[in-house]
Amino acid sequence: MAFLPGMLVQIQGLNEKVLPLAGREAQGTAPMDLNGMRAQLVQYDRAVRKWIAATFNGQMLAIEQQFLRALGPEELKGYDFVMGPKSDYNLSGQAITESLATKGYAVVKLLVADEDEAQMLAAARRLDEQGEFSRLAVEFERGYLGLDSSAKTVHLGLNSPDPPDFVRQSPFKTMDDNFGQLCSMLGSYTEESLGFEIYSRTDLLLRMQLADGEEEDYPPADVDDGDAEGFMHLMYRKRLAAMQFVGPAEGSLKLVSTQGGPDVELAAEPHTMLLILSSRWDFCYEPEGQSLVLQTFFLAAPAVYTMLEVHGVDEVLSLATGPTGEQISIDGMYCRYGMASEGRAQFWSGAGKASCDGLTAVPQNRWDNSLYFDSDQTAGGTYCNHGCFGIEGVDLFDCRFFEVSPMEAKLMDPVQRQVLEVSYSALLEAGYDKNALQRKATNIGHFVGIDKDDWMVMAAAGDINLGGACGAAAAANSITANRFSYLMNLKGASMTIDTACSSSLVCSHVSKLHLRAKDFDPMTASIVNGINLMLHPGPFIACSAAGMLSHAGRCFTFNSTADGYARGELCGALCFALKQFEPQTGSICCLAGSQANQDGRSASLTAPNGPAQEKCIKAVLREAGLTPSEVDIFECHGTGTALGDPIEVGSFKKVMSATPRAEPLSITSSKSNIAHAEGGAGLAGFFKCCLQVSQCEASPNVHLKVKNPHIDMEGFPCHMLSESLCTRQDDAYAGVSSFGFGGTNAHAEAWGRNIMNSRGNTHTDPVKHFEQKLRSAPPPQITMNGDDVRDWETTGLAPEVQFGERYKVHLDEDGATTCEKIDEELEDFGDEFSLRGSFSDWDLEPLDRHESIPGLWTTTFLIGDSGEEEFQIVADEDEEKVYYPKNPHCTSKVQPVQGPGVAPDTDHAWLVRGRPGDTFRIEFFQQGPRRSVLWLRESQ
The missing domain is CATH 2.60.120.620 (q2cbj1_9rhob like domain)
Incomplete structure (x- = not known):
């Protein structure tokens, strides 16, 4: 009989014990008596002319064929x-x-x-x-x-x-x-x-x-x-x-x-x-x-429900969308970013619409890079010739406006100058004026994220002289935040934070915590600023020595050519306030949630840690009360490194794939436009998130041609965008992650409505509001009749729902829901219909069945002296089977018909206007769930 791999056999006829293959090198492993053992043949080893077999107790053996016997079906009884x-x-x-x-x-x-x-x-x-x-x-x-x-x-x-x-x-x-x-x-x-x-x-x-x-x-x-x-x-x-x-x-x-x-x-x-x-x-x-x-x-697959129509009282449907509880509203934004962006409108035009690349060769008015350029890294210079020098005239400063003497301004770190101008521009948009603030102190905080200071390095190298009375404060990092608070007379917390690349996003989180801490002297608002300036070639040389920079001088985020990041400079600021989102009072969007954590002891001090990044994102989703599928846009840290990009994508993929998505997640990164601004990068990413949610549009990535093969997105619905894409609704969530190379991670979620373009819907969408109300509704009441789940009862959707079944979902004023299956064959829509209205003192008058059109009922009435009359339709003369319009005093013939049910009042009636004495014909059509109401003038 021929033996084949996979065959089940019995071992017999051995005269000695055999040592398992896994134990041949192990000390103390005893040979085994294999006679009578059953096994599966794995492969034939021609070198030793033996079969490799796996016994039923999991041992791997080498046995000559003569000691094997094929098992018959009757010998395997008890096993299928x-x-x-x-x-x-x-x-x-x-x-x-x-x-x-x-x-x-x-x-x-x-x-x-x-x-x-x-x-x-x-x-x-x-x-x-x-x-x-x-x-x-x-x-x-x-x-x-x-x-x-x-x-x-x-x-x-x-x-x-x-x-x-x-x-x-x-x-x-x-x-x-x-x-x-x-x-x-x-x-x-x-x-x-x-x-x-x-x-x-x-x-x-x-x-x-x-x-x-x-x-x-x-x-x-x-x-x-x-x-x-x-x-x-x-x-x-x-x-x-x-x-x-x-x-x-x-x-x-x-x-x-x-x-x-x-x-x-x-x-x-x-x-x-x-x-x-x-x-x-x-x-x-x-x-x-x-x-x-x-x-x-x-x-089996879970049931999927589709909302067909929504009826009800507007007050029940009125639900403020966005983060629940106290909201952190963003009331002011200003930036000086790459692509010559002076303000958020220019930045959105460059990043969101024109897909600009803001990187240039190193300007001569910064330094002569030819003295340091070393493409082969043989002389200890830099192999990089490019960066995003986003602020022209970085040395300029309006010292008179800020009441700083020219002598002191001359010594001041350009970082301090930019923070003063940009932070004040954001503060001004939020409604705070310098003169008013100086007259009366306000408890506003100021937080600045920065991770290096070229001015101080230049002073230490002797390139600039910081001597004199003002020199001590000219380049101190603490003064970067404190000087603005001093000049604006702000009494809130004021600090500079350095956690490397995550500095400015950590500032946003710290700012939020201070705003929410109201036990003692609560802050009314806060300014968060993220900045990075490139004034000296030293960091280029150091990063080149470590091989961290892109050889082509660009951030090729997610692209197959990613080999390092490009350096960028920028300054941006946001003004936060603890208040509900109100576009009418200047709100741009909301900080839905933010968190920060640390890698702890990972592979190395500077190696990114995927699980820690996942934990940070999950914490923000819990804070904001979100499921991953509700997030529309993910703004990546995305520096364009061969290691960092795949790790980041892998970490947020695990989090974002926890719940099924109806629409793909849009993945973006501003670093492809304005490079990596290091300490200011986190806030720049959140700045872009704010613009994306207020436009309800995801911006494209630049230089994305061929996806990095190390990024695994299989099975995860997402778009790594190379062109802009509108979000699914007129409000959106966008999140950004930022990671410091020392292990400090931060993540923040922005939420906003489309208030910036014509796509925004100024009217309330009842379906959307109803869906949001359902998501926040308490669970249905379960009556557990014994321990057999088949005997349980629920006020929610039936678990044994079948495809095509229809349900009514009732929502009360407390947000609780009850569900009722619609049996169209048994539902009582009425057999006879009557009209009642102001012309009959709301007494019932029967409608006539049309002779040839099934389901059509008609009658006529006269317009009285007031020139208008109102009416409702009543089925079977039953006050609990009234048909009425959704809105009171309804003059629209296309307004959805409510009922049959109890009408809220007689104000929820159709309103007909005409001249006194006009005759109108009412046509009421009802056939199953389909119904309509129409009125036509017959004569004057």
């Missing part, structure tokens, strides 16, 4: 399939699905090594010792654990950074991957054979039986309506339950038919897996001792 390293995935998936279709369950033998079992048990015990195991809510135990079962459990999301290293490095990761492969294997066959498609699966669940005396140590978890709703929908989506028995104890499992058939008793042996079709069986698991079980559910 044996899954090993050479199992064919297509054959496995087909065979398991056939067993599920025939019996409703499948028993699969797994080839798991004893060492892997021991490591999983040890890891589970360690998790238990660390307090990770807990007991489910009693109401949830039947759904997760089966009939009459209780256990201590823990969910492990092994693809997230949450589990500890000893868990991710244990065989649990392999077993979790096996469940994922099984999900893919079965997914090709379940729709045709079982009538459903596998959409996803749950995280790995570890369950261990409660030992004697452990009941008090593991009290059942509490449950609220939100938990109950999530569990209820999960159970209705559950199609298959997969249980892998690890051991060490054996057990039994009873399948209880949900269709009235006989029960089935199965053995729960270690290293076997049981797949159960949830529509046909409940199960009851009884271990004979301490035993670990791995479990997951294969799920």
Whole structure:
């Protein structure tokens, strides 16, 4: 008989014990008696003329063919399939699905090594010792654990950074991957054979039986309506339950038919897996001792709902969009950025519309770069000849306006000069005037982010003389923020912050914290400034020595040619205030949330850390009350480095793919326009976010031709933009990340409405407001009638919803919702109809059924002396079945018809105007959910 890889065999006839392959180099590993062992053939080793085989207990062996015997089907009773390293995935998936279709369950033998079992048990015990195991809510135990079962459990999301290293490095990761492969294997066959498609699966669940005396140590978890709703929908989506028995104890499992058939008793042996079709069986698991079980559910797709129409009172729908709670409004913005941008309008024209590149060769009025240019890096110079010198006349300063003497101004660091002018411009736009501030002090804060000071280096090198009475404050970093507060008479917190490239975005976060801290002397507003000036060639030389700069002198963010960043200079400022977003009073947008954290001890002091970046983004989403799918635009740190860009994209991809997206995420980076402004870069990115949300438009990246092959975006819906793109709605969220090379990370989210162009909708969109109200609504009320979820009742959307079903969602003034299924065949729209109105003192007058047009009812009435009359339609003379317009005193014939229901009042009526004595014909059409009201003048 021919032997083939994947064949199941039995070993027999050996006269001596054999050492496993994995133990040939190990000390103290004893040979094994293999006679009678069953195994799967993996491959034939022609060099030694032996078969490599994997035994049913997971050992790898080399055996001569003469000692092998093929196993017949009758010798594998108790197993529907044996899954090993050479199992064919297509054959496995087909065979398991056939067993599920025939019996409703499948028993699969797994080839798991004893060492892997021991490591999983040890890891589970360690998790238990660390307090990770807990007991489910009693109401949830039947759904997760089966009939009459209780256990201590823990969910492990092994693809997230949450589990500890000893868990991710244990065989649990392999077993979790096996469940994922099984999900893919079965997914090709379940729709045709079982009538459903596998959409996803749950995280790995570890369950261990409660030992004697452990009941008090593991009290059942509490449950609220939100938990109950999530569990209820999960159970209705559950199609298959997969249980892998690890051991060490054996057990039994009873399948209880949900269709009235006989029960089935199965053995729960270690290293076997049981797949159960949830529509046909409940199960009851009884271990004979301490035993670990791995479990997951294969799920159908969640229901997707489409809003068809919205009716109701305007007051119920009135909901302020944007961040909830106290908002941080941005009332002033000013910048001097690359592309000759003096102010936000010019910056948006260059970055958002014209896709400008603001980088140039080093200007001669800064320094003669030819003296330092060293393309081959042989003389210790710089190989870079370009940068974004965004501020022309950086040495100029209006000292008289700020009441600074010419002698002091001459010594002042240009950084201080720019901060004074730009911060004041932002403060002025927010409504604060210098003269008024100097007359009366105001508790406004000032925060400046900067990470280097060329002026001080030039002074130390002897290039400039800072001697004299004013020299001490001329180049001190602390004075950069303090001088503005002093000159403007501002009493709020004033500080300069240096966390390297994240400095200015960290300033925004610190500013927010000061605004929210109202216990003592609260601040009314704050100015945040981010600045970087390039006055000296030293940083170019140092960065070139480290190989950090782009050889082509551009930031090729996300592009395949990215090999380093380009340096840029800029100065920008924002004015923040603790108030609700109000465009009418000057609000531009809002700071929806911000956070800062640190990498801690990572690969090296300067290496970026993906998990820390993810944690920072997640914290902002929690603060803003957002799901990842609600974020429209992501402004990346995006310096254009071969290492940094892929790490950043990988970190935010993990966060942003946590919830399914209806529209792709737009990914942008201002550094492709204005280069990397180092300490001022974070605020520049947030500045651009503010412009994008106030325009509801994502700006393009420059120099993006071929995507960096190290950036993995597979399976994640996003656009790395090379042209501008409008957002999905007339309000948007945009976030920016910024990372200091010392490990300080920051992230901030901006929210705003389109208030800058003609696309903005000045009228309230009831559908959009209703959807936002639904998202913020409390969970529905769940009535848990016993432990069988099929007997539970909910005021929310039914978990067993079918495609094409329609629901009414009622929203009360407190924001609570109740859902009611619409049965169009049973819904009572009325059989006979009447008219009531001001012309009849609101008494009912019957409508006449049209002779030839089904569903059309008509009548006439006269206009009285007032020249106007109002009316409503009443079905079956029932006050609870009134048809009326959405708006009171409605003169529009296209206004949606409300009802049948109780009318709010007689003001919600159609208004007809005409001359006294005019006759009007009313036409009311009603056919199922379709209805319309029309009035026509017949005579004068």
